Amino acid sequence: MVKVVFVHPDLGIGGAERLVVDAALALQSRGHSVNILTAHHDPGHCFKETSDGTLDVKAVGDWLPRSIFGRCYALCAYIRMIYVALYLVFFSGLVYDVVFCDQISACIPFLKLKRTKVLFYCHFPDQLLTKRATFLKRLYRGPIDWLEEKTTGMAHCVLVNSDFTAETFAKTFPSLSHITPDVLYPSLNFAAFDKKVEPLGDLLPKNTDVLFLSINRFERKKNLGLAVEALGKLLENPALIKRKVHLLMAGGYDDRVTENREHYLELRQLTEKLKLNDHVTFKLSFSDAEKLTLLSNCTCLLYTPSNEHFGIVPIEAMYMRRPVIAVNSGGPLETVVHEKTGFLCEPEAQSFADAMREFVTKKNLSDKYGKAGHSRVVSSFSFKAFGNKLDRIVKKLRKS
Incomplete structure (x- = not known):
């Protein structure tokens, strides 16, 4: 059994959230211990498995702002995820072997404070999801983009959701040419x-x-x-x-x-x-x-x-x-x-x-x-194939 903790920014309803839920269900069904920590979880706006007791979900840090006067969403999201990581490491009391994090890599250095293995699932480079139409936006995004690339490279294992994302990963993060992400297609629980x-x-x-x-x-x-x-x-x-x-x-x-x-x-x-x-x-x-x-x-x-x-x-x-x-x-x-x-x-x-x-x-x-x-x-794209591959990955991470 591998003890796995998932950390995710906002456990609402979306493709990234569906993948996280499916990954947690796949590992749990194979006898692994699974916990999920997130910065936001609304029982009225989420996937059923996260609110009906199927998965153990805990929201922490939701009191932190999502934006500053309607701006700086990325910065606030990074801060919220770092808070989740610090809570996990110092205050949660959870014992775990592997941390599965996605979307925001800035929390990875803090997750590694406990000398645990970190798996990062890259749905898509965050820096490509926004435009830089003004000088101020480029100035604001510069340090965030640098931090994303630097911290992504600190994960023990990087997964991506498609060959297209793997190619985009290589073009976006030139300093990480030594990393070849493994493709783990999202699946359906039939x-x-x-x-x-x-x-x-x-x-x-x-x-x-x-x-x-x-x-x-x-x-x-x-x-x-x-x-x-x-x-x-x-x-x-x-x-x-x-x-x-x-x-x-x-x-x-x-x-x-x-x-x-x-x-x-x-x-x-x-x-x-x-x-x-x-x-x-x-x-x-x-x-x-x-x-x-x-x-x-x-x-x-x-x-x-x-x-x-x-x-x-x-x-x-x-x-x-x-x-x-x-x-x-x-x-x-x-x-x-x-x-x-x-x-x-x-x-x-x-x-x-x-x-x-x-x-x-x-x-x-x-x-x-x-x-x-x-x-x-x-x-x-079967759930079984998805779960089998993820099972092999987390077992290998724990042993490495």
Whole structure:
């Protein structure tokens, strides 16, 4: 048995959080001891396993600010994670062999104060997730970017979520050329998706013939406006309006996050501008049961981010036998097979609209691609394979 502690910035609902939860479940199911420490955990906005007692979760340091007058989010996140690390080392009383940390590497030097093994999972270099449009922003980010590279190199083991992220890691951190990250693809716990699907209820307008579904956080980098604009292009053909085509924009939404609130309003304004109010529905956050219902009943998933590090939602959709239309960059290049499990398109409204038209006009295409997608996920992205590899990694770390 290996005693493993996970440290994570904010255990809400998102792809990174899903991976952390799955990693914890995989290790726990193999007899390892698992604890999770996080700077924030809201039982009303989290994955069920973190609130129903399945996993041992403790939130510490949530009293620390998330921003300074609406700015310095990165700095505050680093401080909060360092606090979590210090709490673990000096005050938690936990006995552990390996620490699994992700997203923020600044805590690694503090985790190593106890001479424990540290595994760092790099979803994507943090410094690439923000723009530096002004001199002050570049001045602010300079030390943070240096610290990210320096501390990432201090981990005993570095994992990444895709070959795309591994290549980006090498380009972003030139001083870490001696480190070759191991790829550990995120996976699906198939049992969680094999549950009984609840009826749609009032999730959608009645009598929808073709349902396009977008699932992503309400953040600008997810390029959600592309889905709305593509629908507008698609419905420029009057004949298609009669088919009762609908788009449901569902995603993680946290009222504490300014960007979530702002971007949701921007999308509503875009929908009104394109006169698509009768064809677009917004769903702010959802339960696991509602996600299964939406995936089961949609015609196709629209996945709009460019250069996404991996993207777990396309995997979920394909397992539920739904095809995927995604941007032809980043993680989807490793998950979606063009013209077999969906379409890989340019990040342009017309390109997406052309692919969407295929599912509107070809009756059996959704089922055909959906079946192929399910087979691909089962063979390449199983929870068992994910857990077995992670099990080997933590055992090797403890012995090293």
